[in-house]
Structure formats: C-alpha cells, structure tokens
C-alpha cells in the first residue's frame with residue numbers, strides 16, 4: 001500500500017459517438033502530491049476524471065486508484081476517493097450544514113463523528129458563521145467552497161478537484177488554493193484540473209498538459225519549462241525609431257533573437273538580469289527612451305504555445 | 315440500506331421547504347372537495363357534529379303518557395328532536411317542505427288519555443315518504459309509539475286480571491288489536507332536508523376520494539422536481555461517486571414520495587371522516603389498504619416522471635398530464651357509474667378508477683373488506699409497472 005502510486009492511468013480511451021474525447025492517456029500520480037491536469041476547454045479533463053471516479057466506463061484501458069482497479073473494483077476506488085465535480089453538486093434549497101451532514105452520511109459517517117467532522121469542514125472552508133443559510137443564498141465562491149467541503153468529509157486518501165476555481169472572486173479563489181495546499185500537507189493526494197496555468201504552476205508537484213484528448217507533456221514545472229528552452233523573453237515599448245536600436249541589441253552578447261510586432265519589441269535572452277542594463281545602455285546611446293519593460297520568465301503558457309501553436313485560453 | 319432512509323429524509327426536507335408541496339397536497343384537495351361538493355348539492359345549514367336527522371316535535375297534549383313518548387324519542391340514535399313551543403303545526407309543515415327538518419311529529423290533544431283507554435289516536439307525522447331517511451324515521455317513531463301502546467295495554471290487562479280473572483283470549487286479542495291500525499299517520503310532503511342529507515352525503519363520498527387522488531398526483535409536481543433537480547444539479551452523479559448505489563437513490567426517492575402521499579391520504583381521510591362525514595373509517599383497515607396501494611402507485615409514477623423529465627418545467631407538464639387524464643378518465647370528477655359500460659372499461663385503464671373503486675366501496679357503497687382487495691391489487695400492479703419502467707429508463711439514460 002505504501003509504495004503503490006495513488007493513481008496509475010493506463011491507456012484510457014473514451015469516445016462519445018465520433019468524438020474521441022480521451023485518446024490513450026497515461027500518467028502516474030505519487031501519493032501525497034498535487035498533480036495538475038492543465039488543458040483548454042474540451043481537452044478531455046472532465047472525461048478523464050469521470051472515468052477515474054467510475055462514473056464513466058472507459059472504452060479501453062484501465063486505471064488504479066490506491067491499487068483498486070476502476071474496472072474491476074469500483075467500490076474499492078470509491079472508498080478512498082473524494083470528488084469535487086466541476087459543476088456544483090449541492091442541494092441549493094438546503095443549508096450548508098444540512099448539505100454537509102447529508103453527504104457525510106452518504107460517505108458512511110454517523111452520529112457524533114459526523115457532527116464533529118461537519119464542524120471541522122465548515123471551519124476549513126471558512127463558512128462556519130453562515131453554515132445555517134441556504135446554499136442558494138450564497139455567492140458563487142461560497143458555493144464552490146461548500147462543493148469542495150463535501151469531498152473532504154470522510155478524509156479521503158485521494159481527492160479529485162475539477163476546475164474548482166472557475167468563475168469566482170479572488171478571495172474565494174485564494175481560500176481554495178490555500179486549502180488545496182493544506183490538504184497536501186495533511187497527506188492527501190490531489191488530482192487537480194484547471195485551464196489556469198498560474199494555478200498549475202503555483203500548486204503542483206507534477207503537471208500534465210492535455211489537449212484534444214491526449215497528454216502532450218508531463219513532468220515537474222522545471223522539466224516542462226526546459227522543453228521551451230531556458231530563454232526569457234523581454235517585451236519592451238520604445239519612444240522613437242526602433243530599427244537602429246534593434247540592430248544594436250542583436251549584437252549584444254547573450255541575446256539570441258530580437259523581433260518586433262505592433263510596436264512591441266521582443267528580445268530573447270539567457271539571463272535577463274545580466275542583459276537588461278546593456279539594453280538600456282544601447283538605447284540611451286541612440287537617444288531612444290524605453291517606456292515599458294515586461295520580463296517573461298519561461299512558463300507553461302509558453303510551453304503550450306510552443307507545443308500546439310495556440311494560446312492556452314483561446 | 316440506511317442510505318435509502320437518509321435520501322428519503324433529505325428529499326422530505328427539500329419538499330418541506332417548498333410551500334407548493336402543502337398547497338397541492340392539502341390545501342387544493344380540501345378546497346376542491348368543498349367546491350365540487352357545492353356543485354353537486356350544496357350544504358345544509360346545520361354544521362354541528364350531530365349527524366342525527368332533525369325532526370320537529372310538537373305536543374298538543376300534556377298527559378304523562380305523552381311525556382313518556384317524548385322521552386323515548388329524545389333518546390333516539392337516529393333522530394334529533396327539534397322543539398320550539400312557538401311553532402304551530404303549520405310552521406312545522408313549512409319547515410319540512412323547505413328542508414330545514416327531515417320530518418315533524420305532532421302529538422294530538424287527548425293522545426295520552428286515548429292510549430290508556432286502548433283507543434287509537436294517531437300521531438301525525440309530516441314527511442316525504444319513500445326516501446331512505448323516511449324509512450329510518452318511520453321505524454323509529456313506530457317503535458316508540460308501539461312501545462307506549464303495548465305498555466299501556468299490558469298494564470290495562472294486568473289491572474283487569476286482578477279484578478276479574480280475564481281469559482287469555484281476551485288479553486291476546488286486545489294486544490293484537492293494537493297493531494290493527496298503525497299508531498302513526500303520515501302526512502306526506504316533499505322534504506328537501508331528506509334529499510339534501512342523502513345527496514350531500516353521496517356527493518362528498520365521491521368528491522372527497524376523487525380530489526384526494528387527483529391532488530396526490532398533483533403533489534408529484536414538486537416531488538418529481540426534486541428528482542429532476544437531483545439529476546440536473548449533478549448531485550446524482552456525485553452520489554454515485556460515494557458508496558451509494560443507484561438502487562439506493564431510486565428507493566430513497568420512492569420512499570420519500572410514498573411517505574409524503576401516504577401522509578396526505580391519512581390526513582385527508584381523517585378530515586373526510588370527521589369534517590365531511592364521509593365514512594372512510596367504517597372499515598379502517600380496508601380504507602388504509604387502498605390508501606397504501608394508491609400511495610405506492612402514485613409514488614412509482616412520480617419516480618417515473620422524475621426520471622423522464624429533462625427539466626423542471628417538463629416535470630410540471632409530465633405531472634399535470636397524468637393528473638388530468640387519470641383523474642378525468644378514472645372518474646374522480648364524474649362518477650364512472652354515470653357513464654356507459656365502454657367508458658367504464660376504458661376508465662379502468664386509469665389507476666385513479668381503481669382507487670375510486672376502493673375508497674367508494676367502503677365509504678359510499680357500504681361493501682365489506684374483500685371489496686377493496688381487487689382495487690388494491692390493481693393499484694399495486696400499476697406501482698410495480700411504473701417502478702420497473704422508471705428503473706429501466708434510468709439505466710438506459712445513464713449508461714453511455
């Protein structure tokens with residue numbers, strides 16, 4: 001038990017009619033880590049999660065959750081699992097406390113143990129003060145927090161969170177991201193899907209990038225970023241003729257490429273700290289003012305662009 | 315297993331948050347029972363809980379024998395004496411004609427003395443002969459008058475026997491002659507009171523179960539919505555990620571609707587019994603068996619609607635259609651016995667017809683316990699049919 005991966009996915013396939021939603025996905029999530037599935041709308045994230053929670057039967061392939069096969073042992077899978085669905089799955093005409101109590105019972109908790117756990121979860125999701133209000137009176141962010149709270153009741157070993165931060169206010173978002181890290185610190189394994197690369201970047205130990213039903217890259221943040229190369233991009237806007245200064249910058253040691261588009265000049269460099277002063281110096285010599293500078297460290301967004309030729313959010 | 319109860323409890327909690335539930339299940343049927351009751355015959359002015367027939371009483375004789383007769387009649391279980399010393403026999407006649415009284419008894423002057431002398435002085439009774447109530451009243455008055463007469467004759471004979479040792483034949487003949495002429499005379503009139511009490515009773519014994527069944531189906535408007543919401547809000551999917559099985563969810567919903575509708579029946583039956591005077595509890599076991607199987611049947615229908623409907627609006631439409639079709643066809647509005655044989659046969663395609671049969675066999679037709687067995691079995695059959703259909707539709711819609 002100690003050494004099995006929390007989740008091992010082996011060649012999952014799922015089609016809806018002619019639409020191949022998931023086409024042969026393989027990945028492995030270690031116990032106690034946060035693993036993000038990053039991908040644009042329609043990439044197949046929810047379909048994958050649904051198969052991993054035994055709601056959808058895969059056409060092909062299998063997966064093991066804490067050693068239980070989703071094909072042959074769905075009961076075992078469900079017993080170690082908490083699922084936070086992408087769409088709110090709550091009874092809006094009941095209060096937060098009534099919702100948590102009910103779901104607690106569905107997870108097999110009863111009596112004083114249930115009551116205690118409901119109070120603990122209300123604390124975790126920061127809704128203790130408003131626990132006795134009906135969910136339909138809550139803001140979107142508060143509803144999402146209850147939605148997450150439900151999955152925590154039975155202290156599952158593995159928890160799936162499907163885009164838990166979609167469409168909510170920054171405060172609730174912060175609360176949720178913090179609670180994800182808190183879960184990891186308590187030893188839970190989290191499979192987290194998102195199309196916000198900042199979230200994947202901030203939270204995850206490992207990230208898998210998904211597009212059109214396939215994993216196109218998988219690894220730690222650093223490993224993935226290396227795939228785009230170690231280059232940092234510096235975007236600058238200039239006051240004056242850019243032709244001359246671009247020529248001068250190309251000759252600086254450590255600059256690998258200079259290009260311009262719509263008045264924005266992009267410079268690819270190995271180390272922005274070292275090169276930036278030289279860029280300013282060269283511009284000053286030509287009496288050109290730099291009006292804005294934007295340093296873009298290599299990131300997953302760049303990787304996605306690099307791999308697919310498309311931006312992540314289009 | 316215990317999850318079934320948890321789910322049912324949760325459903326009931328949700329349903330209790332919706333005012334519409336009470337509206338459809340209790341307020342509307344009571345309202346409509348009164349409405350239909352009025353349409354069929356209206357209500358008498360008396361709404362006190364005494365269900366005995368009101369009979370006017372006027373005595374023009376103050377002999378002690380007359381007082382004995384009065385006391386006998388006053389103790390009756392079926393008639394209630396209405397006495398007002400200011401009313402004349404003419405007034406009484408009018409009251410009977412207007413329907414304020416079911417009948418009136420007038421004791422003529424000299425009645426007491428005549429009885430003692432073994433002479434026949436008849437009681438005058440104003441009534442509409444030939445009605446069911448009249449038969450009841452007649453029997454009651456006859457019994458009282460005969461007891462008085464018989465007692466008087468026996469007393470006279472005993473008296474004479476002591477004096478001169480009367481032969482048996484004489485005593486026998488005297489007693490028998492008391493029956494030659496009935497001791498009351500009927501003054502016929504057309505009484506509305508009698509018509510009303512009987513019609514009103516019949517009308518309510520029909521509309522009360524009719525509206526109860528119809529609005530039990532209306533209750534599915536909200537009950538089916540809970541199931542639809544369960545599916546559209548993804549809570550069903552979430553339930554299936556816990557150790558809860560699909561059949562638990564199904565049975566939980568079923569149990570919730572069943573409890574809701576069975577409670578509705580129980581409340582309305584008690585209301586019908588004590589407020590509307592519809593005699594459901596003549597055979598409580600039989601009535602409750604019909605209520606039980608009707609609740610099973612309607613909750614299975616609710617389950618099916620909840621699973622077929624894609625949206626809450628559809629759930630409303632899908633509940634209204636069977637409500638009107640089943641209620642109309644099943645004779646909840648117009649009794650099926652008013653229609654032809656063919657329509658009666660078609661009507662029994664509707665489970666409501668069986669429910670009506672079951673309830674009315676007890677509260678209107680005065681039949682025995684075995685008369686509800688077939689209607690209850692038919693309702694249970696429909697319950698199984700709807701339930702299986704629901705299970706089949708659910709697995710068909712979820713399996714991808």
Ligand SMILES: Nc1ncnc2c1ncn2[C@@H]1O[C@H](COP(=O)(O)OP(=O)(O)OP(=O)(O)O)[C@@H](O)[C@H]1O
Nearest residue numbers: 016019021039040041042043044045046047048195
């Ligand atoms: N139940 C379904 N029936 C038919 N097609 C489906 C179904 N569920 C998903 N799809 C299709 O499968 C593809 C993948 O959808 P999925 O919901 O897994 O994407 P996703 O990565 O979760 O997207 P999003 O970020 O928008 O949630 C889409 O093309 C979608 O239209």
Ligand SMILES: [Mg+2]
Nearest residue numbers: 045046086162
């Ligand atoms: Mg999704």
